[in-house]
Amino acid sequence: MLNIDSLEKGIVLDHIRAGSSMKIYDLLHLANLDCCVAVIKNAKSSKFGKKDIIKIEGAVDIDLDILGFIDHDITVNIIDNGKIIEKKQLVLPKVIKNVIRCKNPRCITSVEEEIDHVFHLTDDHTQKYRCIYCEQEYQDK
Template sequence: MIINPIENGIVIDHIKAGKGMQLYNILHLGELSCSVAIIKNANSVKLGKKDIIKIDEVIDLDLDIIGYIDPGITVNIIRNGVNEKRVNIEAPERITNVIKCKNPRCITSVEQELPHVFKLTDRENMVYRCIYCESKAK
């Protein structure tokens, strides 16, 4: 399967197979007017199978969201057909308003205006906890 190389845009690479669509949705890529390609189950030396997202425009991406979904991802910024910048994503220390706390006893369940903030408490197992009630993100 061939997807044409992009001249100016972003390639989100090394996405764990199966997570491409989740990333597409959480980054609201469906709202873009440029071309966006999701390649599922591409062969990968590193991962066996991987997903890739190609965006035909350089846009601002929230790297914290990407890191939360999958810290193994690499983001490549392509300008004039050249890979100008390659960013190895890491799990962010904190994420704000990416996911919601599901604990019905949490203060965020009654005070709607509060930001939903989670902090990374266990990098090895990618455990995020609500900063208010310390419930594990699900």
């Protein structure tokens, strides 16, 4: 049995879809932090079968919009004195900036390197994002 110590102070990202933790690790730039970060992949889950977990030690600020875009079912637990003091609920962000890229070759973001890649949520029910410059719908694949 693998044992990862509990946190005294920090953040635990729980119920991450199995196999998605490294994408989150990269998008949140966790490698740049000067603290302990534990990535647990394929942990047993009674609810999902398997899940990933990320534990971040210390007082850090993470972008909840990125997490909400990737998977708004992720549980964000804020830990202090070894106890969960707050659980944050994620929602699909209305706007995401520099998380995904527009794939339209005629979009200004393809020509101008310094322009931010900004997408807006068109409809909460369909959960589709469109580029604010060319209206190209974001396709994951």
